Amino acid sequence: MIDARIVKRLPAAQGGDPFELNVHLRSESPVTVLLGASGAGKTLTLNCLAGFAHPDEGRILVQDQLFFDAAAGVHLAPQKRRCGYIFQDHALFPHMTVRQNLRFAIQSSPPPRPGRLERHRRIQEMLEAFELADLSNRQPHELSGGQKQRASIARALVIQPRLLLLDEPTRGLDARLRASFYQILLSTKAKLKVPMIVVTHALDECFELADTVCVIDRGRLLQTGPKEQVIARPGSVELARLLGIYNLLPAEITHLDPGRKLSRLRLAGQEIEGPYLPATLRGDSGWLCVPRHELKVLPYPPQAGDNQLLLEVASSSVTARGVQLEFANGLVAEVSQSDYEDLRGSRELRVAVPRGAVHFLAR
Amino acid sequence: MGTLSGIDWFPLWLSLRVAALATAAVLVIGTWVAYMLSHKTFRGKDLIDSLITLPLVLPPTVLGYYLLVLLSRSSPLGHVYESTFGQPLVFTWQAAVVAAFLHSAPLFIKAVRAALESIDHRYELAAHSLGASELRTFFFVTLPLARNSLSALAALCFARALGDFGVTIMLAGNIPGRTQTLSVAIYDAVESGNGGLARVLVIIVSLAAIAILWPANWLARRTKPGIAG
Secondary structure (H helix, E strand, O other): OEEEEEEEEEOOOOOOOOEEEEEEEEEOOOEEEEEOOOOOOHHHHHHHHHOOOOOOEEEEEEOOEEEEEOOOOEEOOHHHHOEEEEOOOOOOOOOOOHHHHHHHHHHHOOOOOOOHHHHHHHHHHHHHHOOOHHHOOOOHHHOOHHHHHHHHHHHHHOOOOOEEEEEOOOOOOOHHHHHHHHHHHHHHHHHHOOOEEEEEOOHHHHHHHOOEEEEEEOOEEEEEEEHHHHHHOOOOHHHHHHHOOEEEEEEEEEEEEOOOOEEEEEEOOEEEEEEOOOOOOOOOEEEEEEEHHHOEEEOOOOOOOOOEEEEEEEEEEEOOOOEEEEEOOOOEEEEOHHHHHHHOOOOEEEEEOOHHHOEEEEO | OOOHHHOOOHHHHHHHHHHHHHHHHHHHHHHHHHHHHHHOOOOOHHHHHHHHHHHHHOOHHHHHHHHHHHHOOOOHHHHHHHHHHOOOOOOOHHHHHHHHHHHHHHHHHHHHHHHHHHOOHHHHHHHHHOOOOHHHHHHHHHHHHOHHHHHHHHHHHHHHHHOOOHHHHHHOOOOOOOOOOHHHHHHHHHHOOOHHHHHHHHHHHHHHHHHHHHHHHHHHHHOOOOOOO
């Protein structure tokens, strides 16, 4: 259980505005992901949890241990918090071997400190669990990226932390290493039951790891919840924009039918159907929020099917996944390269919007 | 040039002893001060920083005069020293150690501070998060990471301590066989027209300086701060 209310003000950097972090994190999930753009305050939040930064106000409670309470004047030193911290570039001590890194950790760990035999046993256990036994006498510069990663997690876990904090752990790694890293973390989660807080700006990483997602933007918590809810049903236009996978188009509710659980939205002079929208009124204006990958683009000569918008193509660009089409009203859709061959040359195309994917955000 | 056998080697041995003791003192005190300046924020930090720089800019005579006043037999500090060690400090070889310390400490502190600041702070944070106290982090993480620059700077410090003249002659005087260090002996030899002795001593000092600086530079080049893990 993590309950952290953190207020931290930073003076204005050169030419910038002062920054205020004001978040309240509550999570009982095994893995909580702090998602946000760079400069949103994610790492600062992590540093406040670890004790590297001193909040101006607030209270931090982790697993029934009070880390910080501004009102009571409590600020537990980082040494006493037992928080494993995984740094972006691992920060393995370069002058020690892998085994010495782990030994330093366990000999430094806050009391009660294990005895000599127990220390040896735990180091050996960690080395084996993370496939480092054969590499234990190497120094960090003799390890590959993936091995360094495993070593840094083993070092953090050998002190049996209350909480594991990870700061953009896969930044700068290729897709293969990222995938293996997720595997390691997920198996750690299953085996060790150490709650983790992962900071990331990558949506895929968030989806891969998170049980609970906390989206932070400019020092504020935009939304907290299970990942399916936060990512599939963003609660605000800011969040939908931040996630970067949504089309946001001005729309108006023209029809609401609770009996048939249907709604109709007008946008760009055309109408589409969606699910019933509770807590809205006919005539409400707002935004249609629909993921890019849910849209289906069809050739102009009309085919049977409904819930389609007829839109003028503005531009197309080739991406790693296929072709991205941008329409005159700002809508963006992705099609595969082979599908694009059938669509090429048409000025107008039909875009099918699945009813279930329609999400309306009131203004 | 006269034969080497006719030369009094006392100034060389004295200089080596003085420089070694001064370097030892600078290593302990200077590293601590540099650590405080690089890692802590406290009131009066800028003032202390300026005071440390002062010996670099003041003429040695001015510095020597201050010390003479501060450490003379009639001063409180000099009195305490005399009652503790049973002899006055000024015009003894121990005063030459104080002079050499002041001559070499400012540069050492400034350079070590820069070296400590260039170490990636995350190593120290990582150690703290694992539970290591500040002292443990300093001895097992910070110091080993700064090892190469520290060794190079200690060598430099020794070379500089070997060469002090101004403060030494003000504070320790020029008593042959008791407080006459190498650089003072060279001055003395030139003054008394003993050109042969002066030449030999000058060559010895120069060779010693090169012998120290060469490996020191090599060590300093091997120092690569930053995340390597």
